[in-house]
Amino acid sequence: MTDYITLLKNNDLKATIQRTSILKSIDQAGHINIDEIYEDVREQHPTLSLATIYKNIILMQQNNIIIEVPMNGEKSKYELKKDDHIHLICQNCGKIQDAQLSPRTQETLIIENFTLRNAQINLYGYCQVCHTN
């Protein structure tokens, strides 16, 4: 269980209810977009505004607490910053699973004349449940 308050303070951000709620929502969902966060946090904090979510999503990205996952044909989702990993996105049910970025894959991504800093890998296909149905 991540300690959201510490996470914020380590980045010199005040630990407000709004911020910990947003982080909790992202953490629990795994991958979630702005509107879904809004719906989610409103259950506990009905006055929490969309503007606050927008402002904080930007701020937390800048502080590298959360990461944007841009999606094909829909709004970006956000996830807590974790070790490098790849996304398995089910084209049927929409579920996103995280998977390891294997050392073998990493090796194959070393490319001439390009200094790699960060690999963003999204695999689209069918998850086990949708595949077998």
Added chain:
Amino acid sequence: MTDYITLLKNNDLKATIQRTSILKSIDQAGHINIDEIYEDVREQHPTLSLATIYKNIILMQQNNIIIEVPMNGEKSKYELKKDDHIHLICQNCGKIQDAQLSPRTQETLIIENFTLRNAQINLYGYCQVCHTN
């Protein structure tokens, strides 16, 4: 040189000036967003409207003529449909280069319990020019 008219007709789309202009703009740029397409095509066709671009981008995506490339923190870009490839995105100058998706990389992406249909790989880092400066 791709023949835009044939490309459109093969998909039962009328080959209008607007559509061929949009395709030409995308083709020449390699990767380009809606606003940039608009600026670009207006040079030759000042009456071509943004609404037409939006409508056609959607249509051409549905017909698999063009592909959306969602970007971190900015509007999606579009490219002509090509064989699978990966993107090398320079975090300094923003340039996007295409690179081969090597057979070795492909092999390493075979993952248990997931039926892969399409791999979207964006590598962020520094291109040769920006790296050496």
Added chain:
DNA sequence: CTTCATGCAAATAATTTGCAGTAAG
């Protein structure tokens, strides 16, 4: 000719901003 595409203007959705009041440290 017939059908479908375009361009415009209006509608809607998404995101950002400014600022007075409020809470964190």
Added chain:
DNA sequence: CTTACTGCAAATTATTTGCATGAAG
């Protein structure tokens, strides 16, 4: 206490829609 954060309303930007006119086949 002081500074930074929030919520609201307004502003801005992005995208979609309806419809009369025009062009493609």
